Amino acid sequence: MELEVRHLRALCAIADAGSVRKAALQLGMTQPSLTTQLRRIEAAIGGLLFTRGQTGSRPTPLGHAVLSRARPIVAEMAALVAAARDAAAGIGGARLRLGSVGGRVVTEWLRRIHRRLPETDVTIHIEVSSTTLLQLLATQQLDVAFVHETEGFPLHVPPGIQRRVLATGEPRFVAVAAAHPAARQHVVSLTDLAADSWIVDPTADHEWAAMRRAFTAAGLNPRLVHVRDNATAADLVASGEAVRPCQPTAEPTAGTVIRPLHGDPLTAELSLAIRPGALSACEHDALFTDLEDAYIALARGNPTYRAWLEGQGHPLLMPGPTGPVPLTTRAAASFREDTAQRSAAGG
Template sequence: MDLEIRHLRAVTAIADAGSLHKAARVLGVAQPTLTAQLRRIEESLGGALFLRLPDGCRPTPLGHQLLARSRSVLADITHLTAEMRAAASSARTPQLRIGSTPTSVLPLWTRRLGVRYPEAQLTAQADVSSNTLLRMVAAGQLDVALVHEMEGTHLRVPEGLRLLVFLEREPAFLSISERHPAACRQTVPLQELADEQWMMDKAADGEWEILYRTLLAAGLTPRVLHGDYSTNRLLVTAGQAVTLCQATSPGADGVVPRRLEGDPIGYRWLLAARSDAQLVSVHDDLRAAYQEAVEQAPLYQAMGPLAFGPAPSTTPSRTSAPRCSAPDEGAAEPSPRVP
């Protein structure tokens, strides 16, 4: 006879209750039935699991060994059952999986989407690499992604993705310590940064290459140090480096955004999905969130009207979450790359 989960539960109940009589009541079976079951388990294992004493049952060494493993197995079964029930419930719940390169717009966007689609399970993921996010959308790991493309570079767009130009151009701003000499001015010429060390995340597609090219074109000798976004912020706050930031960046923790004179570097923001319907379902809230972020960035707001791309023509429902295709459902019909 092979051990089954019900056998482990019976042995554990006997040990916890201290007697066959009490364990039988806990399990909701007759005592003779439980006694016969225990006897079959012991015969199958080849040894006694409990000492039958006048005041109850006590585990034998073999019983202690089985109990130790039984409790672990039963705990795993309980956790597995809970996970599978949660997964089944999640599968029945509409999901909306949003991706974005790091931007202050993201939390404003997800907040609005949560209001529009209250019945949906909303998840958000940020990644510094636009190309990584595009691959995740194409693979069905994300439903929609907001990505930026540096001027002078081209993203690698997987076949079949739908792309919408969300914003034609956002100028790249300068992120510097609030103690930096240039922090007292709203606009900073590149030439005043000739002696600065620039900190860039090489995983951010195209950013360091364009910065390097721009500095050379301005007659500067670039000093570029590579690090992740967290390290960037630490060194910029300490005044040991400067870096690029988005115009919507509010600045915080000793760091302030400043406009680069002439706006020599810019981004184009793109919205990517596997279907037009998915683009439509999130576009209006993204646009409102972006405008809200601009209102919190005085330097950017003072630059005037935003160069938004054309909006989708279909109005999204305010109550139904967008349909999220499973990865194996296939991609939408290929569309030409956004020019």
Template sequence: MELEVRHLRALCAIADTGSLHRAARQLGVAQPSLSTQLRRIEQELGGALFLRARTGCRPTPLGRLVLSRARPLVAEMRSLVAEARSAAVAGPRLRVGSTASRALAGWLRRLRGGGQEPALHMDVSANTLLRMVAAGQLDVAFVHEVEGTPLRIPAELRLRVLLEREPQFVLLPADHPATAKTEVELYDLAGDRWMIDPSVDGEWDGVRRMFRAAGVEPDVLHGDYHTASALVATGEVVTVCQPTALPRPDLAVRRLRGDPLGVRLLLAARTDTDLDGVFPALAEAYWEAARQAPAYRTWLDREQPQTPMSRPSSRHTATTAGRT
């Protein structure tokens, strides 16, 4: 006898219901048939999987071991069937990966408007997303590469550069003294406590280089940026942020003078065709988000007055595998 998914499904049903009778009813089979199937499975595996009693069935140690491996397989098969049925009706979904970005909402909206149905996978690690694209688990990934810390880009991937260098700004409490300026000197924040997310690939290395170059050694906490924003609002910390971040009554976004920290924005896929199908929508969404961010719009008007705000500029070039 060779175990099949239906056998694993039967084991899971017995464990979940605690009864051969209830499991048979759930599976739509006769109880004697299920009992015979269970005996054959136990013979194949070499031991009892359940203890039978008047109160029901409960897994033996061997049963718990088998169930620990069976459940993920059954769940994966269930997911595969559901995804296949959905694709048969509506067509396959576009699997999009991304690190955090305010351009995401506009990008997904444009993709849907163009007839594509995106499924989004978020991750703080750009390297993880790139590996998923190379492995065929994602179709495209929008990631950022911290200046001075190159990403590990699989050789088989194709890249398109959305922006060669996006300056990173700083998020401050709205009542911070430095908000009196439109551009903040890093030494003005040397006495503040900073929060940085070290799980973002290259982030902590980039920030440390920035501090070192400025000759400052502020107190640093490690945490995710969602938590950091909440702590900034209460005056506990300051943190770096993307220039597309929007101010709030309790938060201010400011440029760091000299733009000491930057990232490169990349779109990755396995083929140029995959890139061509989604890059224009991403570029439009990014510049839409840029227009909505007052501090970033001011920076663009001053530093790159020729950069179109509604479409990618000549700086947004296509590249082949690897780094440019």
């Protein structure tokens, strides 16, 4: 028998009530049922937890030891359930539940939100998978989410979820060891890295498929290494064991450099996904502006990305407000509600 939270809750109820009978009433059980459950718990633990007498039930030394561990677990579970219910009901004060893929923009985004909404309880949920974030939106576990969609591989967007486009055609750069021959180049081609192993995160939406497509188009078939841990991936790159794609706003880790890929074979669309009814239109606008400002600041402050933007003559480097950031010449609607047909196509 494996102990569960309900078993720990029963032990705490017996100790607090002082008798199995009173605890059974509190738990909505019959006394025989709770007595049987207690015997099974004691059998699983291997000792008596309570002494029974005419004055009731009292914890034994073993019972006290078990209860000292059980009470924090029961309390934490009760708090978790209460918080989840409050979040689902939208009560408990001003709250903002954000979701995002990982990246440096997250910290900058949060800093702006905290400065603008100092009294709001802001939480952030980080996921590698944009699909997972969209599902959390659809099930009302998040209010908004910053998501990436790999070009050519549409996300499956739940009905009703809207996306406001931040950037189209954002390039993926590549991280290589500082000692790698390609590190001496300002721009690296896939052919330059044909003999290298490429790190891919198997939990990232369509990353493997997009890389395979790019390699096939270049007539290449490099080795792929599945790595989910960023620290391990960074060490593998620094040691020269592998290379890996990265966001253009990323900073190189120790022993590595980041370079653009010739022809930008890997690109993504960035957008803020919104659950209708979660926030007012004004708050949606403000959150998008916070995200946009954070992204622009990072792009302009990153030497490698800035050089790429300068080479493109990109308006992102122009002073003053820029509005949504179209990184390619393709038009990007500021708002769109994905239709069921588009969702089916991405499923």
